[in-house]
Amino acid sequence: MQRTAILLTNDDGIDAPGLVAMHQAISQWIQISGNQDRYDITVVAPDRGRSECGHSVTTTRDLAVTEVQSRWFAVDGTPVDCVRSAMTVLCPNASLVFSGINAGANLGVDLLVSGTFAAAREAALHGVPSMAVSHYRRPDVPKTWDHTGRWLKPVLDSFFREVMSTGNFDVGMTANDSEHRPGQLWNVNLPAIDPDTDLPPMFDCEVERKPMQRAGTLKDPPEVLAKSQSATGSEPMSRRVERQPIQIQSDFHGRPRSSGTDVERCFSGNLTISRISPYPA
Incomplete structure (x- = not known):
């Protein structure tokens, strides 16, 4: 039997504990399900943290x-760079992609800037079923990882079962295909609750569309630059130049949320699953 290639990546970097937790969760699922001889796991991740880089590429x-x-x-690039490097060279036969586990939630409009989600989305655009996994964190809840495999098992059960039942499992897409099918794309968020909880309630839900509220502050004092170059760069100008920092703040935990959306469900202590189209619109 030909072994199925699974690709793991993230945006927190190759040394991130969440990546190790994701690897362990997948490995545990493979062992429990009796599929040790069916899957191979390859990890291709940024050489350092690349959080909030979105779908940027090099x-x-x-x-x-x-x-x-x-x-x-380890790749010296973005999460999307890692997926592209894997799918073209390092793991070209990848049939499933998992991105995470991100240290912090990726909910609602966070997905527009999330490198974790972008990596999964890149793979889905190329027809590969993919899942982005993030863990909501709060200061009052221990930031551990040992529980994540237990919490993710029913999610992985559903994902593998759905992928195989729909036939969206074998990639094999080429430029000659008359119709391109995107891979399934799941965005999963684990709640910030007691890690000793056996299993949090699990909900399929829509992505929150309300943007986070932000406030900007112009900080004092400004930094004075004595000189600046002319537009042509040929001669210095004598005018006073000030550079002043702007601080932009937001309340992540107090963000707007609508009933039943991923933000509301996850913030209420539930594990959330959102099935999303990889296309821009």
Whole structure:
């Protein structure tokens, strides 16, 4: 039997504990389900934290890749760079992609800036079923990872069952295909509750569309730059130039939320699953 290739990535970097937790969760699921001889896992992740970089990519230079341990690769690029590097070179036969576990929730309009979600979305655009996993955090709840495999097991059960039942499992898409089908794209968020909880309630829900409220502050004092170059860069100008920082603040935990959306459900202590189209509109 040909083994199925699973790709793992994230946006917190190759050394992030959430990536290790994701690897362990998938490995545990494979073992419990009796599929040890069916799947291979390859990790391709940024060489350092790349949070909130969205769907950005590197196009002006080559990417450097380092195999830090067997089947674990660090790429000096964004999460989307990692997926592209994997699907073209490092793990070209990837049939499933998991991105995470992100240290912090990715809910609602967060998805527009989330590198975790962007990595999963990139794979789904190429026909590969993908899942982004994030963990909501609060200061009053221990930030541990050992429980995540237990919480994710029913999610993985549903994901693998649905992917296989719909036939959206074998990639094999080429430029000659008459019709391109995107892969399934799930966005999963674990709640910030007692990690000793056996299993949090699980809900399928829509993504919150209300943006987060923000306030900006112009900070004092300004930094004075004595000189600045002319537009042509040929001669210095004598005019006074001030550079002043702007601080933009928001209340993540107090953000707007509508009943039944991913934000409201996750903030209420539930595990949320949102099935999303990878296309821009």
